[in-house]
Amino acid sequence: MSTEVFIGVDLGGMSAKASCLSGEGRLAAVVRAKTDIEDSPEKTINTLARLVREAAERGNVPQSSVAAVGVGAPGIIDCETGTVEEWTNFGWKRIPLAERLGSLLQKPCFVLNDANAAALGEARYGAGKRFQDSVLLTLGTGVGGGIVFSGRLYQGYKGAGGEIGHTVIKLGGRKCSCGRRGCLETYVSTRALARDALSEAKKHKDSKLYLLWRERGTADGFLLFDALKRGDACAERVFSRYIAALGEGILNLANLLRPQAVILGGGVSAEGETLLAPLRRYVNARLTAGDYAPLNILAATLGNDAGIVGAAEYARQRFS
């Protein structure tokens, strides 16, 4: 490893993970610790400090070679000061995470939103590494992501941008947790997909989708894709509406920002070409100036490491 190493931390509600990122973009072994909703911010920050030291040890990096630490954290983050403005789940409010962790470690610390960290990781070392500008769209229980321009994150004023899931694609549409109606998230999250599959299945009790659901007892994103692979017409109807909603969301990003790549993350993206091929067809048929300025639609490649890699890369960019 080069002499200057950056450590990335991915802080979540169940666990925190950390690892060293070398100058060549390789990640060392990932170390983990539990996080607990009952713990005070102080205790959680102590856990993070211990985890960072452990990550350095496991990566055979002397503490003196650790240049800086980046932390991807949930909630609303003031990325300039590294303060967690609000992490509702853990009851955090205005916690100066960068400052406190930095003083424990005696290293510069930088904090950013976890979805933005994943976007930066994928952009620099994952699916987006051939491109200057890319947008990550994470299709999970919710829909998040981040925007990378010229290899750097665009986080908006005080880091409040990048809320891709909370852009309305249907005025007066489905009620969203954010209070608005018709947000992209309410149509393309895995939760929405599972719910739409179940609702369509119940209308067609002779469909493979319905039979699969009865067999398994749960409706999730996999149910739809499994029925789809068995050539079920009912599943195809649900899927084609899903592709249209997701496609329109991607076209919106393309017309507004025209990145060279939109990278899809989250569980659904593991479906690969089953998802990507029809999505590319939908988008390319409707993309203005698409021949001239084409858009690549790709699946994320870093999986669960994207956040750690991106947090470390963020520390590198902020440090230099």
Place this chain on the structure above:
Amino acid sequence: MSTEVFIGVDLGGMSAKASCLSGEGRLAAVVRAKTDIEDSPEKTINTLARLVREAAERGNVPQSSVAAVGVGAPGIIDCETGTVEEWTNFGWKRIPLAERLGSLLQKPCFVLNDANAAALGEARYGAGKRFQDSVLLTLGTGVGGGIVFSGRLYQGYKGAGGEIGHTVIKLGGRKCSCGRRGCLETYVSTRALARDALSEAKKHKDSKLYLLWRERGTADGFLLFDALKRGDACAERVFSRYIAALGEGILNLANLLRPQAVILGGGVSAEGETLLAPLRRYVNARLTAGDYAPLNILAATLGNDAGIVGAAEYARQRFS
């Protein structure tokens, strides 16, 4: 004027305008020339060259003090090479405008999309000058605009971004000229506003809106605002739907990019607080993290000069 002067040109389908921008951001007298759809690209480019020389003379700037020229042009522009990829109206296709104008003038020339030029002008010298990041949303016959980050334009890959009017806010909604359905433009352009006003008026023949329309014989944006100022309930219904659609479009921009300011341009923006006050109420009531990272909604201040100022500023940024 300082010794280094940049000339901005605003190229349109009816006329071209040009002026000198001083280092302090002051515009000299604006000179004009007609443009004609019948003219060859060569002839039009000769007209621009003459106009640039005239702008220097009128600004009392010796040719030797003109550092570079910026041109805001309609259509699809490759801003890296300064090529007009396609200007449908004039039948231009792959015209290397920057190169040809530059060789006529023996000066570096830079070309960008006209809406982006206006956005840069407003951002640096107009309504956005107090802010690092701003988005211009121009409400005209169409809806355009541009995105400015850290004082510089974000134009997307090959300049194909910034098409704010062509982001879908209503899946399966109104048919748009771009081929998609439900684009922001189909709900918030002055054309859409006039059509909605007329359609509502015809349903309520006792309304002031209807009477005004019968009196004038034409439906345009002014009709609605005039009826509104007379306290007409019918006009208020149309207006409140307009505010909701425009508000949702602005909330989408805010959640995705969280600029510090959204600047409204175009004819409708001249209505000032009549438009801005209800729009701010709508947006602020729904803006995530709005207390923490507020959004300013402002009217453009440079009027028709925004494109010239922005084109000159673009030349300054690219030149240095």
